[in-house]
Amino acid sequence: MTFRGSMPLEDYPTRDTALSIIDALQRIEDGTHSELERLTGMADTVIVADRCYMVYGYPELEPAALARRMAEVYMRPRSKTQTAPPVATTAEPSTAPDHGYGFTPRR
Numbered sequence: 001m002t003f004r005g006s007m008p009l010e011d012y013p014t015r016d017t018a019l020s021i022i023d024a025l026q027r028i029e030d031g032t033h034s035e036l037e038r039l040t041g042m043a044d045t046v047i048v049a050d051r052c053y054m055v056y057g058y059p060e061l062e063p064a065a066l067a068r069r070m071a072e073v074y075m076r077p078r079s080k081t082q083t084a085p086p087v088a089t090t091a092e093p094s095t096a097p098d099h100g101y102g103f104t105p106r107r
Contacts, residue, residue: 018052021045022060031074 024039036045046066053061060066 012055013048013052015056017042017048018056018058018061021049021052022058025060025066025069028070028073031070031072031076033070036070 020040021036024036024045027039028035033046037043042048049061049066050063052058053063060069
């Protein structure tokens with residue numbers, strides 16, 4: 001029998017692949033899928049990680065745990081924080097304009 005489920009046996013990831021994804025998760029800095037693919041050197045790393053979880057059962061590769069880890073890294077405060085530009089305050093007009101809406105001052 002060459003098939004297990006709907007995928008040929010030769011397409012199943014190896015244990016080394018699973019361990020390399022776990023190692024890349026430890027080194028990830030931006031929390032993006034493209035960075036994970038760059039660190040592991042393989043395309044569709046999230047799909048491969050899901051298959052590794054199904055085969056080997058590493059809890060780090062569970063889809064919810066993987067998404068949680070990527071979100072934690074992505075939302076981590078950066079050392080080079082960008083500050084918002086100062087808000088220019090505008091002076092309030094002392095009287096309401098004649099064409100304004102709402103209540104008008106008594107005359």
